[in-house]
Amino acid sequence: MDKESNGKPAVILIHGMWSNQDTLRDVKEAFVDQGYTAESLCLPYHFPKAEHTEASRAKLARTRVQDYVAFIVEQVKRLDSPPILVGHSMGALLAQLVAAQVPCDRLILLSSAPPAGINGLSWSAIRTLGRNLLRFPLWTSVTEVALANVEYGIANAQTSSVQKDIYESCTYESGMATFQISIGSLLGSRSATHVNTRSIECPVLIVGGTADRITPINIQRSIAQRFGKQASLVEIENCCHWTVGGAYFPEVRSRIFKWLQGH
Template identity: 55%
Template sequence: MSAVDNSKPPVVLIHGMWSTAETLSELRRAFEGQGYVVHAPTLPYHKEKSAYDTDDRARLARASLQEYVDFIVAKVNALETAPILVGHSMGGLLAQLVAARVQVDKLVLLSSAAPGGINSWSWSMVRTFGRNLFRFPLWRRVTEVRESHIRYGIANTQTPVVQRQIFDMSTYESGMATFQIGVGGFLPHGFSRVDAQAVQCQVLVIGGTVDRITPIKIQRAIANKYGARAQLLELPGVCHWTVGGSNFPRVCSAMFHWLENKAA
């Protein structure tokens, strides 16, 4: 770890679906290597799969995006200065919802899930989610990801070793949150909708051109949502897994270059 640079804002990392803070270990080390103080909380009710019992899964199944956002807002409010929020996948959506409620320094969105009002549906997304989308009632079930879905839609440009590591780190996810992002995103007042005018900071949107679960069209729409405050970086040949593996050096180079230029 490099020496802490107290002139830099703290960083809060927000993981995505089927994940814990462990998922973002490479990202955390990269920021710490640049002198940032990093906070990487695990979202409520998330833990290793083997640690769940029936009651744990029931609690997670009912967890809402509101609970996740409230949890992160409390973490941000406990900091002395406004942080940089870095969110991956569902964490990218959560970062936007948080930034609409509290002051943050900057937003970095890596392969972000779509806020409500942006159509996130595609055949590749449906294929990646697989049978999870047919669990009824979804808002009372947990979802989980298979290794075949990771190989197809989440880490399709990664090595088999990395794909297996992602699967081994994966856990259950809330069906309620899944429903709110997917179906609920079409509702005019769904909680996944982000008030873009309430997000006052600069926004970096990074997306891979071969991402199959949050395709590049979603990243373009998110950047467009924030207008002149946003910059979109499209990485050719990069999949959804922008927080580690073979894609990570390119992601880090783009991300830290943007942060350095926006430091003033």
């Protein structure tokens, strides 16, 4: 997957927690419709729940943020030219960590999880994570979400049918990665989620919903401040965390390609 003859860079899509490559199908279709070659990655051990075994859950539970980043970096290195990285939620944080290691054409961050140093433990985020935060030790467990978590904090601005579809497609997540992202704000530059923005030279688009409860809009504003003039921030009014499909995706899609045309 290399740069097309039309000059458009390849696109790599990175999903978030409790998700897999199918989560970003609407995003992938949008890029393909615009003439891009797009690949949606599946992070290690992010199988559907029904395909998991006790052994695979144990491996996932201990998978670190660094392991996810290393996996994505290898995919980027296969290309002949820097790609556009598009990430959602945890995937947007991973995209930043990857772009600090290897050159990228552009970064598109949808409802990004907070890098180290930005407090992500708001009451609404804690409520969305729910019982996962009571698991001990969290770094040796898998985490998962219930329908109530999706309805409250992930897709609160979506219809009940969309909420149900999201829940039914959710899988397990690494407790270790959940732990690393949750405590990142306390560790600063020592954290695995610390993003060295000075190492990222490409333009950055940050998209967030004003009704997002798990990665609230203040997190997106703080990320934009870190990148300074390098970043463009788009705030989608009344949109929740689910910026990759559902009711608000047409506006998200429009703003993405308007920005790409200008860069």
